[in-house]
Amino acid sequence: MSTRTSPARPEPITGRYYTVDVEGAPRRIYVEEAGQGRPVLCLHTAGADTRQWRHLMNDAEVTRDHRLIAFDMPWHGKSLPPEGFETEEYLLTTEAYIATVLAVVDGLGLERPLLAGCSMGGRIALQLAALHGDKFSGFIAIEASDFQGAWYDIDWFHRPDAHGGEMGAALVSANISPYAPAEERWNTLWMFMQSGPGVFRGDLSFYTRDESLVGRLHQIDTIRTPVHILVGAYDLTCTPEDAKRTARAIPGATVTVMDELGHFPMSEHPEGFRPFFSDALQKMRVPAIERAEEQA
Amino acid sequence: MLPFLTRMQSQLDDSPHLLRLGRLINDTVLMKVDGDEYYLTFDKGHLSEIQPGPSRKTPWRFAITTDRAALEEFWQARPKPAFHDIFGLVTIGRARIDGDILALVKNLRFFKEVLAIPRKEVSA
Numbered sequence: 001m002s003t004r005t006s007p008a009r010p011e012p013i014t015g016r017y018y019t020v021d022v023e024g025a026p027r028r029i030y031v032e033e034a035g036q037g038r039p040v041l042c043l044h045t046a047g048a049d050t051r052q053w054r055h056l057m058n059d060a061e062v063t064r065d066h067r068l069i070a071f072d073m074p075w076h077g078k079s080l081p082p083e084g085f086e087t088e089e090y091l092l093t094t095e096a097y098i099a100t101v102l103a104v105v106d107g108l109g110l111e112r113p114l115l116a117g118c119s120m121g122g123r124i125a126l127q128l129a130a131l132h133g134d135k136f137s138g139f140i141a142i143e144a145s146d147f148q149g150a151w152y153d154i155d156w157f158h159r160p161d162a163h164g165g166e167m168g169a170a171l172v173s174a175n176i177s178p179y180a181p182a183e184e185r186w187n188t189l190w191m192f193m194q195s196g197p198g199v200f201r202g203d204l205s206f207y208t209r210d211e212s213l214v215g216r217l218h219q220i221d222t223i224r225t226p227v228h229i230l231v232g233a234y235d236l237t238c239t240p241e242d243a244k245r246t247a248r249a250i251p252g253a254t255v256t257v258m259d260e261l262g263h264f265p266m267s268e269h270p271e272g273f274r275p276f277f278s279d280a281l282q283k284m285r286v287p288a289i290e291r292a293e294e295q296a
Numbered sequence: 297m298l299p300f301l302t303r304m305q306s307q308l309d310d311s312p313h314l315l316r317l318g319r320l321i322n323d324t325v326l327m328k329v330d331g332d333e334y335y336l337t338f339d340k341g342h343l344s345e346i347q348p349g350p351s352r353k354t355p356w357r358f359a360i361t362t363d364r365a366a367l368e369e370f371w372q373a374r375p376k377p378a379f380h381d382i383f384g385l386v387t388i389g390r391a392r393i394d395g396d397i398l399a400l401v402k403n404l405r406f407f408k409e410v411l412a413i414p415r416k417e418v419s420a
Binding site: 151152156161162166167169170171173174177178179233234236 | 373374375377378380381382383384386387398401402404405408418
């Protein structure tokens with residue numbers, strides 16, 4: 001008796017490697033994308049990778065008229081660390097982060113994409129809104145704030161006598177909503193467990209020590225590039241208060257609190273997050289400057 | 297509080313994955329709830345002894361100080377924000393962690409899941 005297995009079910013997401021030059025040196029970057037239409041560049045959180053975006057990239061309603069592109073930052077996921085990493089202490093900086101995102105935008109030939117970033121990705125989205133707003137057409141800053149110090153010791157996550165990934169996952173579980181389905185809670189934590197040694201710590205160095213965004217928020221021109229901030233009520237790291245304070249400092253920015261979500265909404269609870277992301281895309285639909293020009 | 301802790305003790309014994317996670321844990325943890333002390337001694341991941349205090353002679357590795365109302369919310373199937381995690385309780389001032397916090401953090405998943413054992417299931 002022969003047994004037949006069901007055919008493999010492909011997803012619409014495709015992946016490819018690109019080499020882009022960042023600050024004068026090559027970086028091998030892993031990029032995934034799905035959909036067509038307006039480009040949306042998606043930035044993952046600290047200690048994780050593009051897989052956080054897979055649910056939205058597999059969502060036909062979202063990708064019907066949006067081309068979602070996500071990439072693994074160097075040191076993360078399938079992107080390699082730079083040559084000589086074996087003797088380097090990885091400490092992400094605002095400058096290197098900005099240079100990397102811009103190198104990907106230019107390298108992939110993206111014409112004023114929307115930028116959607118979560119956590120440290122949301123932080124850098126707001127930095128880019130302040131410093132390079134002309135390169136983008138809008139910003140969806142998720143679990144994003146101006147600055148808040150760490151309620152933990154970032155050195156916990158890179159020690160020779162413990163598993164940084166497992167500790168990191170156990171710590172960030174504090175930021176996942178109890179409404180998140182168990183399967184996606186654990187898929188979200190798995191990425192942290194897999195994070196390379198010292199990478200989460202190096203990301204958190206940027207996230208918890210660089211306050212430079214605070215003085216730049218007023219530079220963001222939401223007439224030209226709208227900013228919408230999304231924040232989960234169960235986020236202990238970027239609390240609703242942090243996000244609201246940040247939104248108040250950006251003239252014209254809007255903010256929505258997501259009552260049943262945490263710090264990794266697109267990954268921990270995709271069904272719960274989808275309506276908020278769709279609403280954010282609607283808010284980005286027509287750049288405010290174009291509306292103003294039409295009305296003039 | 298003791299019934300919650302004894303339930304924790306027996307359910308831990310019935311949780312092979314927690315015993316695997318905690319197989320190297322041989323420490324005493326002090327839980328202080330509304331001022332009442334409970335010394336929880338772990339032996340190879342088993343909660344081998346629950347000793348009510350007060351005691352000035354029992355050494356402990358780290359201590360979690362909180363209140364019963366906070367724990368009761370923590371043990372809801374879907375606690376309110378900040379009550380859903382031990383560090384959330386700390387950030388809102390409803391819990392404090394003293395002592396060797398690294399001993400907690402190195403085994404954070406184990407201790408978090410043990411503390412959450414009395415948590416109610418989400419009803420369908």
